[in-house]
Amino acid sequence: MSKETHQHGSANWGIMAEFDDVPAVYHAAEKCRDAGFRKWDVFAPFPIHGIDEAMGLKTSHVPKVVAMMAMIGISGALLLQWWTIGVDYQIPNGGKPLFAWEAALPITFELGVLLSAFGALFGMLILNTLPMHFHPLLKKERFLRVSDDRFCIAIEAKDPKFDIDGTRSFLESIGGRNIDVVEA
Amino acid sequence: MSILEPDHPDQPAPMMRSDERYYDADTIDGTLVDDPGARAPLVLGGRDFHSVTDTICGWAENKTPKWWPLAFGTSAGVAGLGTLMILYLIITGVGVWGLQNPVSWGWAIVNFVWWVGIGHAGTLISAILCLFKQKWRTSINRFAEAMTIFAVICAGTFPGIHVGRVWMAWMLFPIPNSNAIWPNFRSPLLWDVFAVGTYFTVSLLFWYMGMIPDIATLRDRATLRRGEKTTFGPLWAPHPLPKVIANLRVTLPYFQIMSVVYGFLALGWRFSCRHWHNYEKAYLILAGLATPLVLSVHSIVSFDFAVSILPGWHTTIFPPYFVAGAIFSGFAMVLTLLIPARALYPGMKDFVTARTIENMCKIITVTGSMVGFAYAMEFFIAWYGGNPYEMDAFIRRAFGPYWWAYWTMITCNVISPQLFWFKWCRTCIPFIFCISIVVNIGMWFERFVIVSTLSADFLPSSWGYYSPTLVDILTFVGSLGIFMTLFLLFCRFLPMLAISEVKNVMPQAHAHLHGDDHEGEH
Numbered sequence: 001m002s003k004e005t006h007q008h009g010s011a012n013w014g015i016m017a018e019f020d021d022v023p024a025v026y027h028a029a030e031k032c033r034d035a036g037f038r039k040w041d042v043f044a045p046f047p048i049h050g051i052d053e054a055m056g057l058k059t060s061h062v063p064k065v066v067a068m069m070a071m072i073g074i075s076g077a078l079l080l081q082w083w084t085i086g087v088d089y090q091i092p093n094g095g096k097p098l099f100a101w102e103a104a105l106p107i108t109f110e111l112g113v114l115l116s117a118f119g120a121l122f123g124m125l126i127l128n129t130l131p132m133h134f135h136p137l138l139k140k141e142r143f144l145r146v147s148d149d150r151f152c153i154a155i156e157a158k159d160p161k162f163d164i165d166g167t168r169s170f171l172e173s174i175g176g177r178n179i180d181v182v183e184a
Numbered sequence: 185m186s187i188l189e190p191d192h193p194d195q196p197a198p199m200m201r202s203d204e205r206y207y208d209a210d211t212i213d214g215t216l217v218d219d220p221g222a223r224a225p226l227v228l229g230g231r232d233f234h235s236v237t238d239t240i241c242g243w244a245e246n247k248t249p250k251w252w253p254l255a256f257g258t259s260a261g262v263a264g265l266g267t268l269m270i271l272y273l274i275i276t277g278v279g280v281w282g283l284q285n286p287v288s289w290g291w292a293i294v295n296f297v298w299w300v301g302i303g304h305a306g307t308l309i310s311a312i313l314c315l316f317k318q319k320w321r322t323s324i325n326r327f328a329e330a331m332t333i334f335a336v337i338c339a340g341t342f343p344g345i346h347v348g349r350v351w352m353a354w355m356l357f358p359i360p361n362s363n364a365i366w367p368n369f370r371s372p373l374l375w376d377v378f379a380v381g382t383y384f385t386v387s388l389l390f391w392y393m394g395m396i397p398d399i400a401t402l403r404d405r406a407t408l409r410r411g412e413k414t415t416f417g418p419l420w421a422p423h424p425l426p427k428v429i430a431n432l433r434v435t436l437p438y439f440q441i442m443s444v445v446y447g448f449l450a451l452g453w454r455f456s457c458r459h460w461h462n463y464e465k466a467y468l469i470l471a472g473l474a475t476p477l478v479l480s481v482h483s484i485v486s487f488d489f490a491v492s493i494l495p496g497w498h499t500t501i502f503p504p505y506f507v508a509g510a511i512f513s514g515f516a517m518v519l520t521l522l523i524p525a526r527a528l529y530p531g532m533k534d535f536v537t538a539r540t541i542e543n544m545c546k547i548i549t550v551t552g553s554m555v556g557f558a559y560a561m562e563f564f565i566a567w568y569g570g571n572p573y574e575m576d577a578f579i580r581r582a583f584g585p586y587w588w589a590y591w592t593m594i595t596c597n598v599i600s601p602q603l604f605w606f607k608w609c610r611t612c613i614p615f616i617f618c619i620s621i622v623v624n625i626g627m628w629f630e631r632f633v634i635v636s637t638l639s640a641d642f643l644p645s646s647w648g649y650y651s652p653t654l655v656d657i658l659t660f661v662g663s664l665g666i667f668m669t670l671f672l673l674f675c676r677f678l679p680m681l682a683i684s685e686v687k688n689v690m691p692q693a694h695a696h697l698h699g700d701d702h703e704g705e706h
Contacts, residue, residue, distance in 0.1 A: 148233065
């Protein structure tokens with residue numbers, strides 16, 4: 001039986017360890033970051049303040065997605081209004097210009113906001129590879145308590161530094177409890 | 185036991201500081217601290233994370249409270265009546281309403297503007313207060329956002345059925361069609377379609393996104409209990425059903441079913457901090473987007489009136505005045521719903537503290553004063569502008585055939601919120617509840633006063649007096665039923681408070697907290 005294979009024969013996804021409270025998981029995350037792990041994650045029932053730095057996360061890409069969607073929304077709205085009432089279906093009215101940007105502003109603003117909002121939600125989901133139908137961690141009953149009051153750190157078997165015994169003792173050394181192998 | 189006391193008076197509250205001043209009668213549940221150097225606790229009852237989860241999820245998981253079927257049955261009945269009225273209108277035509285020349289915008293538009301206004305509180309609480317880092321909003325934002333969405337649904341119904349030929353309502357949108365015509369993008373009525381449509385969609389996205397982690401919590405809890413069987417019945421509420429149905433008991437693997445339903449809605453959220461990282465950024469951006477949006481929506485609704493050339497409508501004060509009024513009525517509606525919920529759901533008082541309610545009262549006073557100022561300014565400018573038609577429109581509002589509506593509006597919107605200057609008024613919950621209803625009534629009359637300005641147009645021979653028909657009244661009452669039905673469903677099946685956000689503002693959520701020695705430092 002190789003090191004990366006579980007006793008039931010299925011490959012391992014990784015190892016998870018539990019932590020009691022926010023300070024414990026925060027400092028453990030700093031140690032994981034400093035140990036040079038790449039494929040690992042902290043799980044917490046709420047976004048812990050400052051955990052991004054403790055984990056060494058880079059700036060989120062969500063704003064770029066939103067900015068792109070905002071530009072599509074704004075230009076699309078202007079184009080739509082200019083073409084429909086300025087070109088395709090002209091309603092001459094009291095000598096007023098057929099298309100004026102001032103009158104187009106409200107809808108341009110609204111469509112810009114609308115598409116940006118879609119960009120924010122769906123950009124967030126896509127960057128997080130959600131929706132996800134199945135994840136090995138969610139098979140663990142113990143892991144389901146993360147949504148309540150537990151904190152977890154999980155290191156994936158895909159991480160180049162992963163080694164089942166070494167990682168287990170590393171998680172123990174940073175204060176992890178109930179260390180458990182997660183089957184894929 | 186007073187309604188104001190926390191639900192667990194016997195438990196110690198470690199989250200409060202041990203200073204004596206927190207426990208005097210003035211602070212009621214320990215949160216009404218006037219000392220600006222002290223932060224009032226946001227969660228009471230000595231709760232840890234688990235008890236927060238347990239309480240909030242419990243409202244969705246536990247046996248249905250006895251009042252719920254009764255309330256739901258009543259609301260659904262009223263909603264059904266409203267639906268029948270809409271059906272009658274569609275079959276017969278808008279003549280079943282009291283609309284006539286010159287008042288071609290009757291209750292339908294009054295109701296539309298009223299409902300959209302109510303819908304403003306949710307986004308204000310979730311977006312603007314989020315940007316201002318008002319942490320007390322975490323206990324009420326979910327609630328207010330849900331209310332927003334249901335209010336906008338009710339609002340959208342009215343212009344939809346007001347168009348007369350409802351089956352042509354798709355022409356509100358720029359859809360290519362065989363007539364080769366496009367909607368007029370220069371019309372404020374079309375801006376309104378986009379504003380309200382965008383507002384509804386963005387509010388829905390914001391609400392749903394905030395709920396994803398909390399639905400995931402419900403999913404995980406349901407998954408852990410998936411082996412349990414739940415028995416439903418017999419029906420408790422009085423009803424005319426035969427005994428066989430009334431006494432029916434059904435046993436279902438409820439939590440197995442709910443783990444699938446919540447699992448579908450939670451999109452596989454697994455509380456990963458890499459996900460939270462993007463999530464927080466997206467949430468902040470949505471808050472930033474929703475802030476100008478909430479200010480734009482009622483501005484654009486006010487353009488429906490202000491861009492016309494009618495005296496009494498054609499004023500530049502309308503956008504800010506409509507927005508202030510919208511926030512005013514929205515907060516009143518949140519209080520109208522929150523106060524009974526707070527009394528009915530066990531443990532809710534630990535989250536929705538006396539201070540939260542007091543803060544909302546203060547916002548009502550601020551926005552109510554803005555509205556009162558706008559009323560005065562409208563009158564002043566009508567006189568100062570020297571336009572006889574404008575002046576006449578205002579004199580007719582206050583002293584003409586609709587004087588009763590005008591003075592009801594002034595009493596409810598200008599005088600009643602000023603009572604909250606007195607501490608007793610903004611801490612006595614039953615009194616606040618009454619004022620919140622008075623404000624809702626007042627804001628409805630504000631819109632009625634504006635719309636009924638149509639009754640005296642430029643041609644005195646056409647002047648008329650608008651009266652609603654029974655169908656008008658029942659359609660409005662029906663919209664209240666639709667609103668309450670949706671709201672009660674939300675209370676029953678979805679997380680009513682933002683669980684992860686509440687946890688995030690608890691003292692235990694801070695990383696630099698080492699034991700008890702640093703508590704209270706922040």
